């Protein structure tokens with residue numbers, strides 16, 4: 001056990017020293033080509049210059065990123081930011097709601113408590129779909145909810161005013177999720 005630990009520590013130490021060795025060799029090559037290899041003093045001043053150059057290189061992109069928000073580039077930068085923001089907001093598998101279903105969900109205010117894929121006050125319709133109800137069962141459940149199906153949720157009020165034909169359209173869509 002102890003031996004294994006020592007071995008892995010040694011491997012890490014070797015890897016670290018190789019990495020340090022590589023980067024310092026690279027630095028030396030870089031300032032040798034710029035300044036020529038010379039006395040230790042010259043090398044030291046060259047290294048200071050190199051470090052200063054690196055600092056500005058790190059600070060510059062940060063300043064450039066901050067600029068477009070108020071600068072003239074903002075129109076160009078905005079669409080790029082939108083596409084990256086939209087990708088995680090709409091993960092694969094989330095389908096757009098068909099216009100006819102969307103109209104009914106709006107008309108009967110189902111969207112006040114339900115979202116196709118996210119829990120709101122009521123469960124996500126995608127979760128309802130996992131219950132594998134028939135269309136008729138869903139129609140009945142909207143007219144006469146059974147809150148015991150959803151522990152942890154408040155009871156849904158019976159919505160008997162919603163025509164069965166409308167619920168059937170919604171139910172058929174729920175079962176496609």
Ligand code: HEC
Pocket residue numbers: 105108109110111112113114121122123128131138141142145146147148149150153154155156157159162167170
């Ligand atoms: C005021 C909030 C609210 C509104 C409006 C609402 N629901 Fe619900 N719904 C819930 C809640 C909370 C649950 C879970 C508890 C329950 O079933 O009583 C639920 C559950 C459901 C279920 C699952 C039933 C089950 O037993 O598994 C379906 C299907 C459903 N709603 C459809 C609809 C439809 C369709 C509409 C629009 C006509 C609608 N809901 C409007 C809050 C709401």
